[in-house]
Amino acid sequence: MSRRVALVGASAIPIGRHQTADDESLQVLENEIMTRLVSEAVQDAGVSKEDIQSLVFTLPRPYTRQKYFHTFLVGQLRLACRGSVMEVMGNGMTAALAFDKACDEILLGRAEVALALGINMESAVSAAEHMMSSMRTTGDVDFHTSAGFTPIAWYAMDAMRYMHETGATREQLGAVAVKNRHHASLNPLAQYRKPITLEEVLAQRPIVEPLGLYDVPPRGDGAACLVLASEDVAKSLGRPYVLVRGRGFHHDGSHQINDVPNDMIAFDAAARASRAAYAHAGITPADLDLAELYAPCTIVEVLVTEALGLIPRGHGAHAAAEGETRLGGRIPVSTSGGLTSRGHPAYVTSLYNYVELAGQLRGRAGERQVKGARLGISTGELGNYNAALVHVLEAIA
Amino acid sequence: MTLLSLVPASGRRAYPPRLSAFTQPFWAGLAQGRWQTTCCDACGRQTFPPRPICPHCWSDQVRWSPLSSRGNLYSWTRIHAAPAVFAPEAPYAVGIVDLDTGIRLACRLLDSADTTWKPGMAVEMAVLLYEDGPLFAARPLPIPSE
Numbered sequence: 331m332s333r334r335v336a337l338v339g340a341s342a343i344p345i346g347r348h349q350t351a352d353d354e355s356l357q358v359l360e361n362e363i364m365t366r367l368v369s370e371a372v373q374d375a376g377v378s379k380e381d382i383q384s385l386v387f388t389l390p391r392p393y394t395r396q397k398y399f400h401t402f403l404v405g406q407l408r409l410a411c412r413g414s415v416m417e418v419m420g421n422g423m424t425a426a427l428a429f430d431k432a433c434d435e436i437l438l439g440r441a442e443v444a445l446a447l448g449i450n451m452e453s454a455v456s457a458a459e460h461m462m463s464s465m466r467t468t469g470d471v472d473f474h475t476s477a478g479f480t481p482i483a484w485y486a487m488d489a490m491r492y493m494h495e496t497g498a499t500r501e502q503l504g505a506v507a508v509k510n511r512h513h514a515s516l517n518p519l520a521q522y523r524k525p526i527t528l529e530e531v532l533a534q535r536p537i538v539e540p541l542g543l544y545d546v547p548p549r550g551d552g553a554a555c556l557v558l559a560s561e562d563v564a565k566s567l568g569r570p571y572v573l574v575r576g577r578g579f580h581h582d583g584s585h586q587i588n589d590v591p592n593d594m595i596a597f598d599a600a601a602r603a604s605r606a607a608y609a610h611a612g613i614t615p616a617d618l619d620l621a622e623l624y625a626p627c628t629i630v631e632v633l634v635t636e637a638l639g640l641i642p643r644g645h646g647a648h649a650a651a652e653g654e655t656r657l658g659g660r661i662p663v664s665t666s667g668g669l670t671s672r673g674h675p676a677y678v679t680s681l682y683n684y685v686e687l688a689g690q691l692r693g694r695a696g697e698r699q700v701k702g703a704r705l706g707i708s709t710g711e712l713g714n715y716n717a718a719l720v721h722v723l724e725a726i727a
Numbered sequence: 728m729t730l731l732s733l734v735p736a737s738g739r740r741a742y743p744p745r746l747s748a749f750t751q752p753f754w755a756g757l758a759q760g761r762w763q764t765t766c767c768d769a770c771g772r773q774t775f776p777p778r779p780i781c782p783h784c785w786s787d788q789v790r791w792s793p794l795s796s797r798g799n800l801y802s803w804t805r806i807h808a809a810p811a812v813f814a815p816e817a818p819y820a821v822g823i824v825d826l827d828t829g830i831r832l833a834c835r836l837l838d839s840a841d842t843t844w845k846p847g848m849a850v851e852m853a854v855l856l857y858e859d860g861p862l863f864a865a866r867p868l869p870i871p872s873e
Contacts, residue, residue, distance in 0.1 A: 461810035465742075469833065472744035473776040476862055477821055477835040478806060478813045486804035487823055494802070494846040536818075539805040587823065589775045591831045594801070594823075 336564035339375025339557030345673030383441035384413030388448025425680035426710020449553035450675035486538035498647035514667025521673030552675030576611025576722035691725035766792035
């Protein structure tokens with residue numbers, strides 16, 4: 331029997347505006363937040379400091395003054411390790427990769443307990459200034475950025491194409507934002523919790539047509555720590571845990587756009603990665619109880635639910651508007667509130683998705699608990715879902 | 728050879744592309760209206776943007792070849808929230824174009840108040856000639872009257 335990995339502990343700060351401007355007299359320091367989270371997550375897991383042999387951090391934003399944050403923090407924690415200590419980077423996939431590489435440390439036998447953790451601070455930097463950096467992340471910096479493309483512009487083009495092909499409406503996409511805000515209203519970690527109506531979503535100023543302010547992710551700061559352990563260690567702890575049942579990855583071999591025309595809204599990488607994860611877990615999409623997706627915009631959630639086989643192709647927007655993906659619906663999606671309302675501190679966003687699944691699959695999600703939740707799925711991605719990393723998690727009581 | 732119309736644009740490009748010894752002929756040609764990319768002699772496939780190593784078969788036997796000036800709009804958006812250097816131009820439209828010869832690319836769209844963009848519509852490529860150099864862009868077919 332090969333080794334398996336369990337998620338045994340989690341902690342996170344509420345997503346919001348934590349970063350201080352340079353001229354403020356009292357500064358918020360990343361290391362002070364992070365050491366507290368490590369302490370809380372390890373306590374939640376019931377493991378001891380000496381058990382931890384690997385730490386996989388998400389790369390901090392360039393605005394974080396302390397460089398080499400990972401090894402600096404290991405120093406703050408006085409944590410001698412024999413596995414690995416590193417920062418990982420994979421654009422929007424960064425936090426999903428941190429989780430995945432921490433799993434690998436355990437699968438390879440380098441550690442019995444590993445941490446996946448990180449902090450993303452950016453809210454004190456204006457959106458226009460931040461976009462000067464983010465515009466260089468999607469597409470070709472010479473051939474695309476010169477035309478003014480921004481990361482979410484590509485998702486907006488997905489929305490235009492989807493509406494053209496399926497007849498889906500602006501209102502149906504907006505229903506995703508309303509649904510996720512409702513979920514966020516029940517989540518203490520969420521950035522925006524005041525319920526909104528469809529009329530309010532449609533009345534927002536356009537950001538990238540046809541998407542308005544509430545269809546796109548807010549910017550925010552966040553930090554989280556996950557404790558992963560070998561299945562043997564997890565069993566020894568004597569409390570509920572979450573087993574990593576399946577994993578799948580696919581990169582479609584293109585960066586943002588393929589010069590050989592393809593179906594850009596099929597999100598083929600997500601389809602392939604999820605099929606690999608289902609096969610690994612020995613399940614079908616119908617077995618899932620909830621999905622916690624990396625979906626920066628309303629349209630992305632619609633397209634990913636289709637690519638994962640949760641909703642038939644072309645029906646995602648309609649299904650969302652009909653409440654199929656709402657708490658209490660057929661397959662609850664983004665019970666945390668998703669990237670549009672729970673928040674999107676980009677490099678740690680997927681950590682929050684695992685935090686949500688850790689809560690749901692250990693029966694600790696409070697008012698937003700999916701009753702009897704046993705199997706959940708998470709996704710991470712980069713580009714226009716040119717690559718996807720998918721994990722299937724299972725509740726073990 | 729494919730020649731595109733030159734459309735004068737005011738000011739300088741907000742975020743100009745870099746030139747390399749390899750891409751310089753593309754941008755210098757574009758400033759003259761020449762619309763071309765690399766084609767691989769080993770596998771016969773065109774690539775866009777132009778690349779010195781064929782992405783399909785990794786041969787370095789590539790040469791310049793003409794692109795089609797016409798195609799269809801696959802999708803588009805109008806960007807209202809823009810990075811600092813593009814803010815003076817916002818809102819502006821961008822899109823994805825499938826050229827008749829089978830190449831897909833992304834570019835600026837020549838937008839105007841009376842232009843209705845729609846996926847599937849016919850478009851023509853044109854050169855936006857700024858004071859400091861060219862960018863490629865697409866406009867509707869038939870071309871709206873000036």
